Amino acid sequence: MKDQDLFWGPYRDSIELLGDAGPYDALPSPKKIKGQVRLEGSKLGFPPALKDKFKNPQYLYTGSVFELWSVEYRGKKMAVKIFHVKEEAYMTWNRALVASHLMLKLVGAQLEFENSKDMRHGMLFDDTGSKYIMDVYESNFADALPDEPLFMVLEHCGDENLQQFQQRHTEAGTWTPDLVVDIYVQLLEALAYLGRHPSHWVHHNLKPGNIMIKTLPGGQMEVRLVDLKSAVVFDDDDDRDDGHTGWRPQSYDIAASAAVLVELIMGVSLGHTLVHLGVQPHHLFQEFGVALKDTISFILDVREAREYTATATPFKADTLYRKVLTKAVDSLSNDASKRPTAKDMLSFIKKEQALDKLKKRNGPESNMDMDS
Numbered sequence: 426m427k428d429q430d431l432f433w434g435p436y437r438d439s440i441e442l443l444g445d446a447g448p449y450d451a452l453p454s455p456k457k458i459k460g461q462v463r464l465e466g467s468k469l470g471f472p473p474a475l476k477d478k479f480k481n482p483q484y485l486y487t488g489s490v491f492e493l494w495s496v497e498y499r500g501k502k503m504a505v506k507i508f509h510v511k512e513e514a515y516m517t518w519n520r521a522l523v524a525s526h527l528m529l530k531l532v533g534a535q536l537e538f539e540n541s542k543d544m545r546h547g548m549l550f551d552d553t554g555s556k557y558i559m560d561v562y563e564s565n566f567a568d569a570l571p572d573e574p575l576f577m578v579l580e581h582c583g584d585e586n587l588q589q590f591q592q593r594h595t596e597a598g599t600w601t602p603d604l605v606v607d608i609y610v611q612l613l614e615a616l617a618y619l620g621r622h623p624s625h626w627v628h629h630n631l632k633p634g635n636i637m638i639k640t641l642p643g644g645q646m647e648v649r650l651v652d653l654k655s656a657v658v659f660d661d662d663d664d665r666d667d668g669h670t671g672w673r674p675q676s677y678d679i680a681a682s683a684a685v686l687v688e689l690i691m692g693v694s695l696g697h698t699l700v701h702l703g704v705q706p707h708h709l710f711q712e713f714g715v716a717l718k719d720t721i722s723f724i725l726d727v728r729e730a731r732e733y734t735a736t737a738t739p740f741k742a743d744t745l746y747r748k749v750l751t752k753a754v755d756s757l758s759n760d761a762s763k764r765p766t767a768k769d770m771l772s773f774i775k776k777e778q779a780l781d782k783l784k785k786r787n788g789p790e791s792n793m794d795m796d797s
């Protein structure tokens with residue numbers, strides 16, 4: 426049996442029956458809060474048929490075709506995506522069959538599942554960098570009966586995405602340069618891992634909403650990349666752009682990570698927006714202190730920024746931070762040869778951190794300069 430056959434489940438012989446729109450198009454859309462996301466509670470509830478299998482379900486999030494729940498399963502805390510149709514009905518093969526846009530969403534979910542498997546487990550040798558990528562465990566797509574709710578079991582990657590995490594810390598006054606650099610470094614570690622993976626994965630949709638902060642039992646915070654459905658693989662020597670941003674796919678994640686960093690620093694959501702708009706803000710960030718004001722008004726002008734929020738107050742950059750930002754902005758350079766890889770960025774930051782420590786130990790009078 427081929428992979429596609431597994432995916433189409435009981436309808437593996439009826440794909441040609443797919444119509445363009447089905448009766449579910451007639452359903453009203455649920456109330457939208459923050460785009461597709463409704464955070465206050467589940468509308469459908471957890472499927473009664475799955476309550477024996479998954480214990481203690483806690484509602485987390487509503488997406489366009491799924492509700493996400495945290496559950497206990499096989500003795501572990503996991504996340505389950507329960508697919509639905511406009512929050513009016515659980516998604517089943519029978520319902521998806523009559524509407525190709527629903528089928529497409531399931532294809533996306535299945536892609537995410539398969540991408541994760543290869544990203545996490547496709548290395549020849551164990552590599553601790555794999556932990557930064559969401560793992561997946563189980564799905565019933567292949568063997569669900571026509572009227573059974575479709576679900577997918579994922580690694581529980583934490584209760585907050587980076588946007589929510591930043592907002593909470595900003596409101597509590599605990600958003601610090603150290604925290605920002607810690608998260609940015611982990612993000613780079615994740616990208617460096619994808620870069621050394623034999624398939625050369627590119628996440629291709631990096632933004633705070635797709636970066637989770639998972640708190641481990643010991644209290645440490647770890648970054649997880651989620652939303653893996655748009656990830657792509659590429660040939661190392663392929664020079665073509667991605668036909669959308671004008672960027673080579675190889676540069677896409679590092680550019681997006683710089684945009685995420687700017688967002689973490691300024692509390693302005695430009696995440697993927699600048700990259701998507703094909704804007705080259707390199708010169709605006711070159712002299713951080715001087716250009717900050719210009720940059721903010723520039724960003725304020727980018728009205729298409731769908732997730733635009735100016736929640737946090739920009740805070741003064743310390744030296745390390747400023748250097749990291751200046752270097753990170755190279756990631757957005759028009760000149761591809763100037764764009765650092767994730768690995769380049771990491772070694773730069775580690776060197777600067779070491780310098781910073783030395784300077785602090787030797788006091789402000791010391792004139793240590795490791796560059797000369």
Ligand SMILES: Nc1ncnc2c1ncn2[C@@H]1O[C@H](COP(=O)(O)OP(=O)(O)O)[C@@H](O)[C@H]1O
Pocket residue numbers: 485486488489493504559579580581582583584585586634635637651652653
């Ligand atoms: N494995 C996971 N663990 C915890 N939360 C998750 C997980 N996957 C997704 N989420 C939450 O659900 C949100 C949407 O998931 P995502 O896969 O990005 O779907 P989409 O953006 O297509 O709606 C994320 O921003 C995050 O808050």
Ligand SMILES: [Mg+2]
Pocket residue numbers: 634635652
């Ligand atoms: Mg997403």
